[in-house]
Amino acid sequence: MDYYLDNNAVNYLFENSGYSELDLIAIRNRLRTAVTSGTFAVIADIVLLNEIIDAAPSKPAKCRKMRDYVMEIVGPNWLLPLNERVQGEVRLGRPLQGQERMMTRSNVKNLQQSASHLILHEIAEQHFMTKQMLKKEQEAKRERLTSIYGTCDLQLNTKEWWQESQAVIADWVRSYFDKSKVVLGLSDDPLTWPEPKSIPSAWHLHAYKLARL
Secondary structure, eight states, rough: OEOOOHHHHHHHHHHHSSSHHHHHHHHHOOOOOOOOHHHHHHHOOOOHHHHHHHTTTTOHHHHHHHHHHHHHTTTTTTOOOHHHHHHHHHTSSSSSOGGBBBBBBBHHHHHHOSSSHHHHHHHHHHHHHHHHHHHHHHHHHHHHHHHHOOOHHHHHHHHHHHTTHHHHHHHHHHHHHHHHHHTOOOOHHHHHHHOOGHHHHHHHHHHHHHHOO
């Protein structure tokens, strides 16, 4: 069985979990032993490293420990970047399965060799720009939804958004397809594009974006 490691899980393994430092060390060691013995595998996305790097200026020593621990327990089990997963799903016309979702051994080796302060700093700079773009995109979508549903009763309006969530997410995925036609290998004719729900990596990303609103 595979377990997905995200930023919240890593934070709880190192701090803010209600356990003492000694207890957290013991928990991390138990997880390390379980992975080493093959009891289960831990998988992660490069985004996790980016999020650790984001916090590095305020907690450099702890973030180095987090980075090294994550690299150790994830080992070779790194997911392809999101855009590559979407490309694969579009090309195959189905969800990726098993090793199809994962980075190649050579790319994992490059990632492991790149886990230096200098290279990760460059990645962090790129991630910062991506986050700024995402923030602007989220603000634009929030403004669009509130212009339709209003803001006077947040709880009621949120329910209304989610009553139409499937249509909203499908619309956002199609917009993503339109902006990414060349990268995804799609034609100019939207009628030939895959159904949004048939590309789960894109669908779940935009469902997450709607949830964040």
